Amino acid sequence: xxxxxxxxxxxxxxxxxxxxxxxxxxxxxxQGQVEVRSAGSAPAATVHPxxxxxxxxxxxxxxxxxxxxLTTEAVQASDVxxxxxxxxxxxxxxxxxxxxxxxxxxxxxxxxxxRSIRDEIEHxxxxxxxxxxxSRP
Numbered sequence: 273x274x275x276x277x278x279x280x281x282x283x284x285x286x287x288x289x290x291x292x293x294x295x296x297x298x299x300x301x302x303q304g305q306v307e308v309r310s311a312g313s314a315p316a317a318t319v320h321p322x323x324x325x326x327x328x329x330x331x332x333x334x335x336x337x338x339x340x341x342l343t344t345e346a347v348q349a350s351d352v353x354x355x356x357x358x359x360x361x362x363x364x365x366x367x368x369x370x371x372x373x374x375x376x377x378x379x380x381x382x383x384x385x386x387r388s389i390r391d392e393i394e395h396x397x398x399x400x401x402x403x404x405x406x407s408r409p
Contacts, residue, residue, distance in 0.1 A: 278404045279307035281350035287312025287339035289323045289378035290356040293390055296332045297397040305405055309346050315339035322386040323378050330390060352404075 280298060282291035287310055295310035302308065316339045327334045347353055352369045357377060364370065373396060378386045 277305055277307055278352065279309070279350045280352045280354065280400070280404075281346050282308075282310040282354050282356065283312065283342055284356040284377075285313050286316035286379065287342075288316035288318065289320050289386075290373075290375050290389065290393065292319050292334055292337055292339075293323060293327060293378075293393045294354065294356070294373075294397060296327055296334045296337070297330075297394050298400070300332050301394075301397060301401055302405070306401070307350075309350060311340045311342040311346050313342050315341050320378055320386075322381060322383050323390075325383055326378075326386040326390045329387070330394070352400075354400075 282294040282298075284291040291310040291312065295308050298306055299308045319334060319337050319339065324335045347368065348365060350368065352371065354371045354373055356373050356375050373393075375392060376385070376389050378389050381389075
């Protein structure tokens with residue numbers, strides 16, 4: 273990890289659901305102590321409405337977020353790259369830590385299913401923060 277704050281990139285296919293939720297939770301819970309990015313290998317036009325709604329219920333507004341394309345630069349600038357169903361689309365660079373989170377895709381799902389995915393992502397983010405910032409209260 274870099275000498276300054278750790279950086280994490282979340283990648284899924286459309287950057288409209290899982291990676292958006294993960295990035296929002298890490299930004300919110302990390303309180304500026306982690307640099308956060310998200311991207312998609314084939315970005316959608318907008319974030320899924322049920323994802324926006326589920327995150328709003330958790331007190332995190334993501335309605336203004338837009339899906340972003342995965343770039344080599346984003347991967348190179350990150351210490352940890354967490355993929356969520358993007359297959360082999362993510363470039364691999366030596367010295368980076370790669371994790372693959374097997375999570376259900378919220379695309380086309382109702383709010384109850386999206387809440388379950390959201391809660392699983394929040395749990396994983398809390399565990400990740402404990403690893404990245406072990407001295408944090």
